[in-house]
Amino acid sequence: MIRILIAKPGLDGHDKGAKAVALALRDAGMEVIYTGRRQGVDNILNAAIAEAVDVIGLSTLSGVHLEVAEELMQKIKGKNLTDIHVVIGGVIPKKDIPKLESLGVSRVFPIGSTFEEIAQGIKEIIDR
Template sequence: MNRPVRILVAKVGLDGHDRGAKVIATALRDAGMEVIYTGLRQTPEMVVSAALQEDVDAIGISILSGAHMTVFPKVIEIMKAKGMNDVLLTGGGIIPEDDMQTLNNLGVGRLFPPGTSTADIAGYIQEWVKEHRSF
């Protein structure tokens, strides 16, 4: 790859717990990625708009509020409408295994529960981008 992987890390909705998102953003930066962190209380539309403006390879959503079955489908719907078919949507937080599978079936990438190694997360994103994006 000729440039670092660009990832947007976002917190969507009223979920104000951003410590995990900040830890992940720092870990991804330490892994050599260019990280854009949107901050708290973003809407799905705001996240996709920022991702388009920043020309990212991936979007990572941190969610602890239980709204994952609303947030991820809405973000993937907007991404598809904007033609962002080669951008990874991934994330993590408190998401039951059955819901993870349902979201994967909708086109969301791998989702990570608390306690996942940051190296595993970074590795997954880098491999996905290497396989699906050309730059």
């Protein structure tokens, strides 16, 4: 069973999307852990290690996705945890998708992504 940590970095409190995706992935048969709001990157990474997840799913709406992804990917590489995949969703301009991918983010799910696309996308990463 795929284990995924849904995480909400930064101060932004809009967690409707993060929780809806958490419920959708649970219905899609995944084991879902949700961090709650206002998580620093270190907290997120520690939770991912403690819960032995396969995937970290970041949800950002306030425009901090590039900064957060950069910090998280650096720390993942620094700790040699590259078997943890990172996906990111929320309010993300399409022009930022290549940048996120070049940082090592496996998949980006901008606004408008369906639950099915998200679940399918995550399964593909794990099967790869």
